[in-house]
Amino acid sequence: MGTGTKVAIVTGAARGIGAATAQRLAREGRAVAVLDLDESNCEPTVKAITAEGGQALAIGADVSDAGAVRAAVERIATELGPPVILVNNAGVTRDNLLFKMTEQDWDTVMNVHLRGSFLMSRAAQAYMTKARWGRIVNLSSTSAQGNRGQANYSTAKAGLQGFTKTLAIELGKFGITVNAIAPGFVATEMTKATAERVGVPWEEYQAKAAAQIPVGRVGQPEDIASVVSFLVSEESGYVSGQVIYVAGGPRD
Ligand code: NAP
DSSP, X not given: OOSSOOEEEEETTTSHHHHHHHHHHHHTTOEEEEEESSGGGGHHHHHHHHHTTOEEEEEEOOTTOHHHHHHHHHHHXXXXXXXXXXXXXXXXXXXXXXXXXOHHHHHHHHIIIIIHHHHHHHHHHHHHHHHTOEEEXXXXXXXXXXXXXXXXXXXXXXXXXXXXXXXXXXXXGGTEEEEEEEEOOBOSHHHHHHHHHHTOOHHHHHHHHHHTSTTSSOBOHHHHHHHHHHHTSGGGTTOOSOEEEESSSOOO
């Protein structure tokens, strides 16, 4: 794709890693579709972007709903332009030990992470293949390597790694790269909710996590946004099908 503003979609961009990523991409000159479950929750991210002179559009959609995804991506193409960057970031946790995990806990996590990334990627690739340029980044997790209480989430995050590699193989010839980022502990509402659930004060929970991390601190949403920024850039065009662990230390 030649010059001109590239349109990016960031899912789950109302807060956390998604919000930081949307702001970062907008700062770099992308027009950003800030997509989350509830359109009104997207407004703070959109306002933060427009306050800095960037371009953004709030979009309410459930990524696991095929009709909603189709309508959302069509609206983005009409109002912002054809999307050629997609960051599949929307996520939920429904943690429990296996014997206590309900079918609904299982299905919800599979639907948001796996079905959601599938539906969003399928809708967006139509514009990317046409443009002969595209970037897809999927949010995996260190939990893909196994994590107590997260049979559903770790399965979904491992699944996203296979999805990433397969899309990289299928879409490479169209100038589209597909990569995954697997964050370790990042301070967001998601990890805060886990701290609350296990009854450990937030500061103490972060300090305990930091003690186990080689760089000696927990991650911030901007630590992930900066890696997304690289993976959607022009210069990363020879990097595809990779899983990049962003965890303050080594992972296999
Ligand atoms: P977060 O603060 O909980 O934000 C996730 C966002 O996704 C929320 O705004 C949420 O909306 C939205 N969302 C949930 N279900 C959705 C759906 N069906 N359709 C559209 N949007 C939906 O999470 P985060 O910590 O920033 O995590 C972002 C991504 O990174 C997730 O995929 C997560 O699994 C992954 N990750 C996070 C960490 C970490 O330590 N934080 C580590 C590894 C990987 P609602 O508020 O309306 O539910």
